[in-house]
Every structure is written in structure tokens, then in C-alpha cells.
Amino acid sequence: VKKNPAEPEFHQAVKEVLESLRTVVEANEEKFRRDALLERLVEPERQFKFRVPWVDDNGQVHVNTGYRVQFNSAIGPYKGGLRLHPSVNLGIIKFLGFEQIFKNSLTGLPIGGGKGGSDFDPKGKSDREIMAFCQSFMTELCKYIGADTDVPAGDIGTGAREIGYMFGQYKRIRGLFEGVLTGKGLSYGGSLARTEATGYGLLYLTQEMLKLNGIDIAGKTVAVSGSGNVAIYAIEKAQQLGAKVVTASDSNGWVYDPEGIDVAALKEIKEVKRERLTSYKNYRPNSEYHEGRGVWTVKVDIALPCATQNELHLEDARALAANGCIAVAEGANMPTTMEATEYLQQNGVLFAPGKAANAGGVATSALEMSQNSERLSWSFEEVDAKLKGIMVNICHNMADAAEKYGCKGNYVAGANIAGFEKVVEAMTAQGIV
Ligand code: NDP
Numbered sequence: 001v002k003k004n005p006a007e008p009e010f011h012q013a014v015k016e017v018l019e020s021l022r023t024v025v026e027a028n029e030e031k032f033r034r035d036a037l038l039e040r041l042v043e044p045e046r047q048f049k050f051r052v053p054w055v056d057d058n059g060q061v062h063v064n065t066g067y068r069v070q071f072n073s074a075i076g077p078y079k080g081g082l083r084l085h086p087s088v089n090l091g092i093i094k095f096l097g098f099e100q101i102f103k104n105s106l107t108g109l110p111i112g113g114g115k116g117g118s119d120f121d122p123k124g125k126s127d128r129e130i131m132a133f134c135q136s137f138m139t140e141l142c143k144y145i146g147a148d149t150d151v152p153a154g155d156i157g158t159g160a161r162e163i164g165y166m167f168g169q170y171k172r173i174r175g176l177f178e179g180v181l182t183g184k185g186l187s188y189g190g191s192l193a194r195t196e197a198t199g200y201g202l203l204y205l206t207q208e209m210l211k212l213n214g215i216d217i218a219g220k221t222v223a224v225s226g227s228g229n230v231a232i233y234a235i236e237k238a239q240q241l242g243a244k245v246v247t248a249s250d251s252n253g254w255v256y257d258p259e260g261i262d263v264a265a266l267k268e269i270k271e272v273k274r275e276r277l278t279s280y281k282n283y284r285p286n287s288e289y290h291e292g293r294g295v296w297t298v299k300v301d302i303a304l305p306c307a308t309q310n311e312l313h314l315e316d317a318r319a320l321a322a323n324g325c326i327a328v329a330e331g332a333n334m335p336t337t338m339e340a341t342e343y344l345q346q347n348g349v350l351f352a353p354g355k356a357a358n359a360g361g362v363a364t365s366a367l368e369m370s371q372n373s374e375r376l377s378w379s380f381e382e383v384d385a386k387l388k389g390i391m392v393n394i395c396h397n398m399a400d401a402a403e404k405y406g407c408k409g410n411y412v413a414g415a416n417i418a419g420f421e422k423v424v425e426a427m428t429a430q431g432i433v
Pocket of ligand 1: 154306359
């Protein structure tokens with residue numbers, strides 16, 4: 001805290017991970033102390049902060065701050081998304097980059113941890129303004145990334161359109177057509193199923209976690225928060241698996257649709273028209289729209305927070321448990337506060353942490369990198385089958401690690417330990433760097 005003041009989200013992420021690693025570290029205390037393994041783990045290898053000037057449609061110049069944190073490359077090139085949201089600061093990017101190390105390790109694929117973004121707000125901007133920002137951002141970022149060094153992807157506010165503008169600018173400056181970004185459009189090196197991957201992966205893992213506990217997902221009622229990339233495809237896959245999703249939200253309010261969210265309508269509103277959720281009622285007159293928060297007050301069997309960090313608080317956890325919720329799986333990164341997580345775990349609610357549950361996005365990004373390297377494209381079914389295999393594997397690895405270290409059923413500890421072991425082994429093998 002003294003070394004990195006004013007970075008509360010980063011402190012929160014580090015605290016959660018280190019606390020769950022206590023037993024592993026204690027078993028090898030001398031080695032960890034001598035090699036300063038934890039100290040090296042929490043210090044990014046490198047971080048960039050830069051000016052991003054751009055011109056709006058009225059000729060006015062704006063200045064945003066860009067970031068890229070290259071956290072850990074022990075097991076592969078840095079990999080992690082770019083977040084465009086006014087709340088972005090160094091602490092947020094560091095928390096996301098730190099989480100990414102363990103998530104990427106859990107996928108079993110050779111990718112290190114990194115994250116980046118800017119405090120730019122894409123809401124309400126014209127296409128030309130988005131392009132101006134993305135080009136300026138990439139003009140600086142292109143000095144630090146590359147297909148074999150650091151491969152950014154999308155995150156909040158960065159979708160296919162933004163990745164396209166950034167890829168074009170990278171190619172123009174560096175003269176390289178290479179897999180430097182993932183989440184690309186299908187016509188220039190993107191992977192089928194990448195758009196769906198995080199949401200679908202979340203459901204594959206949730207289904208497997210329930211199965212391990214003797215529960216069938218079919219017929220269950222589900223609350224989802226958010227209405228972006230992760231939320232939309234989580235809702236779609238939940239419905240394909242026979243569950244009924246009754247909520248979605250954005251930063252202004254939330255909808256309750258007792259007959260089940262209409263995914264086609266949601267895609268039209270969010271992906272095509274880029275409107276607010278208030279429009280949902282035009283498609284589904286029997287649904288309700290409420291201002292503010294409230295998704296977690298609905299009586300459901302399963303809760304899937306898919307919006308942003310710290311969106312599920314202690315009072316929400318209490319409401320979910322009181323309503324008989326059996327499982328929470330995090331589609332977003334760190335959406336559940338530490339107190340809420342502990343409350344859910346203590347009250348018998350199965351809890352899958354984001355670094356395991358939402359790893360399907362980055363796993364499929366790594367599959368996109370493989371396709372780019374071999375200059376081939378795989379079919380949707382091939383990528384989806386690999387994604388499912390990876391998520392089922394992650395679920396078993398986190399469950400087994402929890403059991404091995406005496407905390408059976410504690411998937412937070414299990415995911416942290418399973419991700420950590422591989423990174424530490426690689427760091428140790430590579431010497432003091
Ligand atoms: P999108 O930008 O597509 O959607 C984000 C959604 O969350 C929107 O509905 C947005 O509402 C809402 N939201 C964002 N910030 C806030 C806030 N401060 N308060 C309330 N609601 C908010 O992002 P993604 O779906 O891609 O990402 C969602 C989460 O999933 C993030 O935590 C991200 O890091 C994580 N994630 C994403 C992956 C991916 O592949 N996309 C992979 C792994 C994790 P509004 O439109 O009003 O802003």
C-alpha cells in the first residue's frame with residue numbers, strides 16, 4: 001500500500017490472491033523468501049503511461065491517458081485486453097493485469113499477463129472520433145507490442161470496431177500484417193467463436209461446476225448483470241443449455257423479463273443500434289425497466305455478474321443467499337467484493353471466481369494467435385469444442401487444487417493455487433529476472 005498508493009483495486013486483487021496462497025507459500029517458506037518470489041510476482045515487469053491527443057468532430061482537441069502494463073511473461077508473451085472507460089487509472093489496469101497472470105496460466109496455454117487501456121469514454125462518440133482516438137492510442141502503443149511480445153485484445157469499451165481501427169494503424173506504422181491484436185474481424189485474421197467465447201466459456205464452466213456438485217443447469221433461473229459482450233453471450237448459452245435468464249443491466253438501470261431475456265432484441269439494441277437498455281421495453285412490452293441497481297434482488301438459482309468490478313456487494317450476497325441462490329460465477333473481472341465472496345462461500349453458495357470462469361475469452365484469443373501463426377482458420381465448431389474442453393479442464397483443475405491443499409469446494413483458492421503453481425515454476429526455472 002505504501003509502495004503503490006491510491007491503487008485500491010490493485011491492493012484488493014493482490015490481497016485476495018496472496019491470502020489464498022498462504023498454505024502453498026508456508027509449505028516452501030524459505031524458498032519464497034530467499035527468491036523474493038511474491039515480491040517479484042506483484043511488481044510488473046514494465047508499465048507504460050502515455051498521452052493520447054485526438055480531435056473531435058468540432059475541431060476540439062482532447063487529451064486522454066493511455067496505459068499498458070506488461071505484468072508477467074514467465075509462461076508466454078503478455079496477453080490481456082484494452083479497457084476504454086472513464087474510470088480507468090493505473091490501479092485498475094494493474095489489478096486487471098495481475099489477475100490476468102493467473103487466468104492465462106489456468107487456460108493451460110502459453111500466454112503471460114498484461115493489460116492496458118485509457119480513460120477515454122467511447123459513449124456518444126461518432127465513428128470518426130472513435131477512429132481518431134484509436135489511431136492516436138496505437139501510434140504510441142505500437143512501440144511496445146508485437147505478435148511475439150505483447151498481444152492486446154478487447155475489454156470494456158473495446159470491441160471489434162476499435163480493434164479494427166487499432167490493427168489498421170499498427171499495420172500502417174510497423175508495416176507488419178501479424179497477429180498483434182486478438183478479437184479481430186473475420187476478414188482479416190479474427191477467429192470464429194471469439195465474440196461468443198467469454199460468455200459461452202462462463203456457462204461451460206458453470207455447467208461443469210454444478211455437475212461436480214450433482215446439479216443440472218437445465219431448468220434453472222439465472223440473473224445476469226451487464227449487457228455487453230460477456231453478458232449477451234452468457235445469456236445466449238445459458239438459454240441453449242435450458243436455463244432461463246430473467247435480467248440484464250447497464251450502468252443506468254436493469255431489465256426484468258419474467259419470460260426470459262430476448263437475446264435477439266438485446267443484440268439489436270447493444271450491438272447494432274448502440275442504444276441504452278431503456279429500449280428493451282419496445283421489443284418486450286411485458287418486461288420491466290428499473291433505474292439504478294437491483295439485479296441481485298431477483299429470486300434466482302444462479303447469478304452471473306458480467307458487468308464490471310465490485311458490482312456485487314455484501315447486501316447483494318445476502319439477498320441472493322436468502323432467495324435460495326445455489327451458485328455465483330463471475331463473468332466480469334472481480335465483480336464480487338471480498339466480503340460478498342466470503343459471505344457466499346460461508347453460506348453454501350458455489351462460487352467460481354472470474355479468473356477461472358471468464359478465462360474462455362483469453363483462451364480463445366490464444367487460439368486466434370495459433371491460427372494467425374499457422375495462417376489458417378478453424379471452423380466455429382472446432383474452436384467451440386476446444387473452448388469447452390479448456391473450461392471443463394479449468395473447472396477440474398481448480399476443484400482438484402482446492403482439495404489438494406485442504407480447502408475442498410473453495411474454488412477461489414483452488415483457481416489461485418492452480419494458476420500460481422505453473423507461473424512460479426516457470427519463474428524459478430528462468431532465474432532471478
Ligand atoms: P462491454 O463494454 O461489452 O460491456 C460492459 C457492460 O457492463 C455494459 O453493459 C456496461 O454498461 C456495464 N458496465 C460497465 N461499467 C460499468 C459500471 N461502472 N457500472 C455498471 N455497469 C457497468 O464489456 P465486456 O462485456 O467485454 O466486459 C465485461 C466484464 O467482463 C469486464 O469486467 C471485463 O474485464 C470482463 N471480461 C471481458 C472479456 C471479454 O472477452 N470481453 C474477457 C474476460 C473478462 P454501459 O453500457 O452502461 O457502460
